Amino acid sequence: MGKKVTVVGAGFYGSTTAQRLAEYDIFETVVLTDILEGRPAGLALDLNQSRAVEGFETKVVGATTGTDGSGYEAIEGSDVVVVTAGFPRKPGMSRMDLLEVNAKIVRQVAENIAKYAPNAVVIVVSNPVDEMTALAQIATQFPKNRVFGQAGVLDTARFTNFIAETLAVPVKSVEALTLGSHGDTMVPVPSKCKVNGKPLSDLMPADKIEELVVKTRNGGAEVNNLLKTGSAFYAPSAAAARMAKAVAEDSGAVMPVCAWVDGEYGISGVYLGVLAEIGATGLKKIVETDLTDTEVAGLKEAAEAVRAKQADVANL
Numbered sequence: 001m002g003k004k005v006t007v008v009g010a011g012f013y014g015s016t017t018a019q020r021l022a023e024y025d026i027f028e029t030v031v032l033t034d035i036l037e038g039r040p041a042g043l044a045l046d047l048n049q050s051r052a053v054e055g056f057e058t059k060v061v062g063a064t065t066g067t068d069g070s071g072y073e074a075i076e077g078s079d080v081v082v083v084t085a086g087f088p089r090k091p092g093m094s095r096m097d098l099l100e101v102n103a104k105i106v107r108q109v110a111e112n113i114a115k116y117a118p119n120a121v122v123i124v125v126s127n128p129v130d131e132m133t134a135l136a137q138i139a140t141q142f143p144k145n146r147v148f149g150q151a152g153v154l155d156t157a158r159f160t161n162f163i164a165e166t167l168a169v170p171v172k173s174v175e176a177l178t179l180g181s182h183g184d185t186m187v188p189v190p191s192k193c194k195v196n197g198k199p200l201s202d203l204m205p206a207d208k209i210e211e212l213v214v215k216t217r218n219g220g221a222e223v224n225n226l227l228k229t230g231s232a233f234y235a236p237s238a239a240a241a242r243m244a245k246a247v248a249e250d251s252g253a254v255m256p257v258c259a260w261v262d263g264e265y266g267i268s269g270v271y272l273g274v275l276a277e278i279g280a281t282g283l284k285k286i287v288e289t290d291l292t293d294t295e296v297a298g299l300k301e302a303a304e305a306v307r308a309k310q311a312d313v314a315n316l
Helices: 012-024 039-048 095-116 129-140 152-167 206-217 219-227 234-248 293-313
Strands: 004-008 029-034 059-064 080-083 121-124 147-149 178-180 186-188 253-262 268-279 282-286
Touching (some): 012 029, 012 039, 012 080, 012 234, 029 039, 095 129, 121 234, 129 147, 129 293, 152 234, 234 253, 253 282
Parallel strands (some): 004 029
Antiparallel strands (some): 178 186, 178 268, 253 268, 268 282
């Protein structure tokens, strides 16, 4: 039996993620769900009609779901579920402004995942992602290794792009890394950044690196303010799809994700952006990397900021 992946939420983020997953041609089925009647079915029809051109066989299925749990039977037996449901940010909004409104949506989605896809690995991308990941784990009651969030892959991609553009080098020559939370306490890790194997600090002055760190931290808001009608989805969907692919292929790929940290870096009991090995069971293990004292301090600061908010979500 082939693999099945579900994307919950058929907005720009969800539909683009479904497209990327279908075009990988590694799944038998991609299910796209939404509460807007007809939208997921229409997108599925459209995506299926692109198969002959793009040369993939994956079947896309659209399902309308209700807040009463109707329609969720379409996700039955999914190996991976990507949760994009919720409201995107509007210009001037922080990710935190979405906390209460999206908590209700994510809780309801998570409960239906637990009901219909009890063995799935869940990848959360709804904002604020660190808090929504914690909430999804509480609501599904899945083991913590099977619920993680997407942030680091996206933030690292943004950081990589800014470095490549600033130095006018190919993107693939840049190695970068961001940890911590998705937002104000993001911890870009300049000590792990290299260009063609050379430390970034040899190629760029510290103040310029710091400028790119700030630009990365505000990467989503910058896109948001330009679009005016929604938030980023091309880079975010690329990141989410790549994580789902690592699960489906049991690849053991190491990538920065929002994972349950239990003792690593001296931090415990919180969902936080760290490097982890990803496979069929979800999070196989957290990969501790050598960080500078400043970077570890940043990570601990991020952990405390997120911990306070994650404690609140249990009651939302």
